[in-house]
Amino acid sequence: MSLAAPTSKIALRISLSRDDLLMRVGLVALVGVLLLIVALPLWALLAKGFEDRDGHYVGLANYISYFSTPALFNSALNSFHVAAVCTAIVVPAAFMYAYALTRTVLPGKWLFQGISLIPIFAPSLLPGLALVYLFGNQGFFKGLIGGSIYGFDGIVIAQVFYCFPHATMIMVTALATADARLYEAADALGASKIRVFFTVTLPGAKYGLISAALVVFTLVITDFGIAKVIGGNFNVLATDVYKQVIGQQNFSMGAVVGMVLLAPAALAFLVDRLVQRKQVALLTARAVPLIPKPKFGRDLFFTAFCTLVSAGILAILGMAAWGSLIKYWPYNLSLTLANYEFANFDANGWESYFNSLRMAAGTAIVGTALMFVGAWLNEKTRGFGVIRGIVQLLAFLPMAVPGIVLGLGYIFFFNAPNNPLNFLYATMAILVINTVAHFYTVGHLTATTALKQIDPEFESVSASLKVPIWKTFGRVTAPICLPAILDIAIYLFVNAMTTVSSVIFLYAPDTKLASVAAVNIEEAGTTAAAAALCLVIVVTSAAVKALHLLADRFLLGRLQAWRRR
Amino acid sequence: MTSSSYLEVRDLSKRFGDFTALGSVSLDVTEGEFVCFLGPSGCGKTTLLRAIAGLDPQTSGTIRQKGRDVSGLPPAQRDFGIVFQSYALFPNLTVADNVGYGLVSRRQARGAIAKRVEELLAMVGLPDSGPKYPAQLSGGQQQRVALARALATSPGLLLLDEPLSALDARVRLRLRHEIKALQRRLGVTTIMVTHDQEEALTMADRIVVMNHGAIEQVGSPQEIYRRPATAFVADFVGSMNFLAGTLETPERVKIGGLVFACPMQDGLALGTKVRLSIRPEDVRVRDLPADVANRVPVEVAELDFVGAFCRAALKVRTDGDVALVADFSSNLIRDLGVDIGSHLDVALPPDRVRVYAA
Ligand SMILES: Nc1ncnc2c1ncn2[C@@H]1O[C@H](COP(=O)(O)OP(=O)(O)O)[C@@H](O)[C@H]1O
Numbered sequence: 074m075s076l077a078a079p080t081s082k083i084a085l086r087i088s089l090s091r092d093d094l095l096m097r098v099g100l101v102a103l104v105g106v107l108l109l110i111v112a113l114p115l116w117a118l119l120a121k122g123f124e125d126r127d128g129h130y131v132g133l134a135n136y137i138s139y140f141s142t143p144a145l146f147n148s149a150l151n152s153f154h155v156a157a158v159c160t161a162i163v164v165p166a167a168f169m170y171a172y173a174l175t176r177t178v179l180p181g182k183w184l185f186q187g188i189s190l191i192p193i194f195a196p197s198l199l200p201g202l203a204l205v206y207l208f209g210n211q212g213f214f215k216g217l218i219g220g221s222i223y224g225f226d227g228i229v230i231a232q233v234f235y236c237f238p239h240a241t242m243i244m245v246t247a248l249a250t251a252d253a254r255l256y257e258a259a260d261a262l263g264a265s266k267i268r269v270f271f272t273v274t275l276p277g278a279k280y281g282l283i284s285a286a287l288v289v290f291t292l293v294i295t296d297f298g299i300a301k302v303i304g305g306n307f308n309v310l311a312t313d314v315y316k317q318v319i320g321q322q323n324f325s326m327g328a329v330v331g332m333v334l335l336a337p338a339a340l341a342f343l344v345d346r347l348v349q350r351k352q353v354a355l356l357t358a359r360a361v362p363l364i365p366k367p368k369f370g371r372d373l374f375f376t377a378f379c380t381l382v383s384a385g386i387l388a389i390l391g392m393a394a395w396g397s398l399i400k401y402w403p404y405n406l407s408l409t410l411a412n413y414e415f416a417n418f419d420a421n422g423w424e425s426y427f428n429s430l431r432m433a434a435g436t437a438i439v440g441t442a443l444m445f446v447g448a449w450l451n452e453k454t455r456g457f458g459v460i461r462g463i464v465q466l467l468a469f470l471p472m473a474v475p476g477i478v479l480g481l482g483y484i485f486f487f488n489a490p491n492n493p494l495n496f497l498y499a500t501m502a503i504l505v506i507n508t509v510a511h512f513y514t515v516g517h518l519t520a521t522t523a524l525k526q527i528d529p530e531f532e533s534v535s536a537s538l539k540v541p542i543w544k545t546f547g548r549v550t551a552p553i554c555l556p557a558i559l560d561i562a563i564y565l566f567v568n569a570m571t572t573v574s575s576v577i578f579l580y581a582p583d584t585k586l587a588s589v590a591a592v593n594i595e596e597a598g599t600t601a602a603a604a605a606l607c608l609v610i611v612v613t614s615a616a617v618k619a620l621h622l623l624a625d626r627f628l629l630g631r632l633q634a635w636r637r638r
Numbered sequence: 639m640t641s642s643s644y645l646e647v648r649d650l651s652k653r654f655g656d657f658t659a660l661g662s663v664s665l666d667v668t669e670g671e672f673v674c675f676l677g678p679s680g681c682g683k684t685t686l687l688r689a690i691a692g693l694d695p696q697t698s699g700t701i702r703q704k705g706r707d708v709s710g711l712p713p714a715q716r717d718f719g720i721v722f723q724s725y726a727l728f729p730n731l732t733v734a735d736n737v738g739y740g741l742v743s744r745r746q747a748r749g750a751i752a753k754r755v756e757e758l759l760a761m762v763g764l765p766d767s768g769p770k771y772p773a774q775l776s777g778g779q780q781q782r783v784a785l786a787r788a789l790a791t792s793p794g795l796l797l798l799d800e801p802l803s804a805l806d807a808r809v810r811l812r813l814r815h816e817i818k819a820l821q822r823r824l825g826v827t828t829i830m831v832t833h834d835q836e837e838a839l840t841m842a843d844r845i846v847v848m849n850h851g852a853i854e855q856v857g858s859p860q861e862i863y864r865r866p867a868t869a870f871v872a873d874f875v876g877s878m879n880f881l882a883g884t885l886e887t888p889e890r891v892k893i894g895g896l897v898f899a900c901p902m903q904d905g906l907a908l909g910t911k912v913r914l915s916i917r918p919e920d921v922r923v924r925d926l927p928a929d930v931a932n933r934v935p936v937e938v939a940e941l942d943f944v945g946a947f948c949r950a951a952l953k954v955r956t957d958g959d960v961a962l963v964a965d966f967s968s969n970l971i972r973d974l975g976v977d978i979g980s981h982l983d984v985a986l987p988p989d990r991v992r993v994y995a996a
């Protein structure tokens with residue numbers, strides 16, 4: 074007996090507001106842009122690996138020839154070997170350094186923190202150049218080392234310098250979020266220091282350690298500048314790509330090496346994402362921050378350790394700086410500015426530096442706008458789940474792609490005669506586009522995090538008040554996120570100044586960048602001028618960062634009175 | 639249903655994947671009414687409110703506002719103002735700019751907007767706060783600014799999602815009255831979500847009690863309190879004694895060795911397991927007539943001083959398994975010399991007793 078009145082179920086038709094439509098159009102456009110600047114170049118690279126020199130499809134022939142050529146395959150083993158050794162050195166060192174910064178009472182903490190960041194402002198070839206001065210064929214301390222610095226040892230030392238800040242930043246974040254209550258509980262239970270370290274400290278930093286290890290591994294395996302300068306006859310994947318493409322003009326084999334290089338980077342990235350996803354569930358909401366108390370022996374030990382590491386970093390930077398100022402290493406040590414007259418070493422002279430500035434500024438402006446607006450569209454569009462998922466995927470992709478691989482993909486994609494966009498090839502624009510794409514993920518993540526932190530109901534309120542959503546974006550969302558926007562812009566600027574790998578294939582004579590010019594000058598054998606150019610880059614990026622910190626501290630408070638309580 | 643209702647919700651369902659947050663909810667709200675959605679957290683109050691606003695559209699079902707079918711319309715095409723628990727004030731805009739936010743886009747003259755903002759701020763009791771930023775205000779003041787902002791465009795429907803729950807107790811009490819008075823004065827149809835029964839009882843013209851994505855009862859505060867339609871409502875609103883027993887006759891419930899008279903139960907079959915309920919303050923002690931119904935001899939097992947009255951835990955002397963809670967006024971305790979261990983006779987007035995299927 075069923076007498077229930079049949080309820081007429083008419084399918085609900087949700088109509089879209091103008092805002093909804095606008096946002097969706099924006100998202101689709103963003104997908105289009107990301108496909109063009111990330112996915113399609115990678116696709117072109119993938120396809121190239123299956124073609125011979127004349128563009129005929131040859132199946133796996135290139136791959137087979139790659140894996141059966143010991144010289145090539147050896148580079149892959151070399152890359153893994155170097156990356157594993159560097160990871161094993163950098164991660165414990167960074168852990169200790171970060172431990173000192175977060176868990177001990179360190180005199181001049183900010184100074185140690187600042188020094189640990191220096192390598193970020195340098196192109197990766199700088200530590201290579203410094204090592205050449207110290208231990209190279211004409212090096213000061215050449216006698217101290219048994220063999221030659223060129224090769225495995227040199228790469229490892231330079232990579233440790235170059236990767237150290239990245240690992241340290243991750244470890245500081247991981248260790249800074251400790252819950253003091255856990256330590257109090259362990260103390261109350263009378264656990265020994267060693268036991269507390271292994272049962273509380275280390276597990277708490279577990280995800281940070283994994284993340285740092287993966288980041289270092291990826292950085293080393295994908296870096297090009299260091300191996301180029303100090304690698305000697307020790308071949309690695311990144312230099313092989315360069316040699317195949319620039320040296321032998323064998324684009325197909327370059328593409329194959331690129332794919333081989335892409336695999337570990339992408340894998341490391343994937344593992345990191347999976348691990349980080351787990352971590353979110355572990356964070357407790359009401360952690361009590363840990364404030365370290367002075368303890369003489371421990372503090373002394375860590376102060377000594379940090380001093381040593383900092384001295385190492387400063388020594389490498391200082392060596393490059395000194396070398397750039399010396400007349401004729403090592404025979405005439407009198408000082409000169411001659412090495413800074415770049416016109417004597419490279420046809421472009423100082424112009425490449427100004428190109429770098431233009432490129433970095435362009436990347437900062439275009440990239441920040443694209444990343445922030447893109448993240449905003451992705452966060453705030455109602456419904457449209459599939460497209461938002463695709464945006465998320467495309468935004469994450471660049472993180473997994475080594476710069477040199479992306480750059481190679483750009484050649485194949487943008488240089489194709491049938492690509493209507495090929496007018497971009499060999500312009501400043503393509504350098505900007507490539508750099509934006511290369512560093513897209515971090516900017517996107519920074520913007521997304523900032524957007525998630527503001528009240529999700531702002532858009533609801535403005536819809537109820539009939540204010541278009543883009544007006545709220547301009548009047549409320551963007552101003553509130555200004556610190557994050559500045560962070561993204563500075564991040565892009567610094568990276569655009571220092572990057573070598575992705576742009577090395579894409580510059581034209583009149584758009585050569587300072588970092589590329591440094592590689593060329595070094596190739597031509599003038600270490601001093603290359604070091605000088607690197608130093609100009611370091612000073613510029615560090616100055617921009619310093620300005621940023623000052624602006625953050627003083628200007629933002631003044632311009633945005635509402636931030637003061 | 640009445641065609642005069644301002645808001646008609648019909649068969650509204652909302653699913654999140656496999657989870658049904660709202661199951662076929664229907665509801666009418668009259669113009670000018672103050673309605674509260676009351677229920678434990680997670681029961682779907684916010685989901686229903688957001689569907690009415692169009693912020694998170696329902697999976698199925700219709701909503702009509704002032705006769706217009708708004709079921710599928712985006713929020714911007716509906717007529718409502720909303721206040722969130724977080725207030726969602728724009729931190730980078732002054733209080734005046736916050737309140738005037740919805741007015742600016744209506745292309746009104748600058749002077750007219752300023753005047754309206756002043757008027758609204760005066761209305762919520764913050765006449766001089768216009769140039770301040772939200773962070774410089776207290777929680778209660780921020781709440782009022784959010785209210786002024788929501789009312790600025792004179793919406794036909796005001797939606798409030800737990801507007802008071804972020805405030806401390808004293809401010810909350812004062813704002814209850816202010817919001818209610820303001821709502822009366824403006825006559826704006828209002829729906830407020832709350833999990834605080836006291837808030838609902840003091841503010842609402844009608845309360846919609848919800849549980850597990852369904853409406854348990856709709857009624858005036860008196861109806862909800864006096865005649866809870868379900869055991870859930872009885873339990874959730876106010877305190878309630880529940881005594882497990884069996885329905886012997888339509889007007890008698892057997893509990894252990896005792897038999898209680900109750901109002902006529904025609905909906906329940908005889909022999910059904912039932913729960914007999916009575917509020918602690920309805921348990922009578924004084925001046926019991928000799929032939930009073932439902933007289934029970936009890937012993938006072940515990941006595942908790944709660945301020946204005948004492949809450950007594952009573953054990954039935956003839957059947958130690960049956961226990962009751964009753965509220966005794968301080969006068970009563972003094973007059974009758976009630977203390978722990980005292981023996982008393984209490985009565986459960988049959989018209990105050992309600993019976994629910996167990
Ligand atoms: N976006 C969502 N996705 C999945 N489940 C949700 C979502 N929003 C709410 N819910 C679930 O729906 C139920 C009702 O939520 P809500 O309406 O917010 O409850 P409340 O009555 O406390 O306001 C809860 O169980 C909640 O977990």
Ligand SMILES: [Mg+2]
Binds near residue numbers: 680683684831
């Ligand atoms: Mg809620």
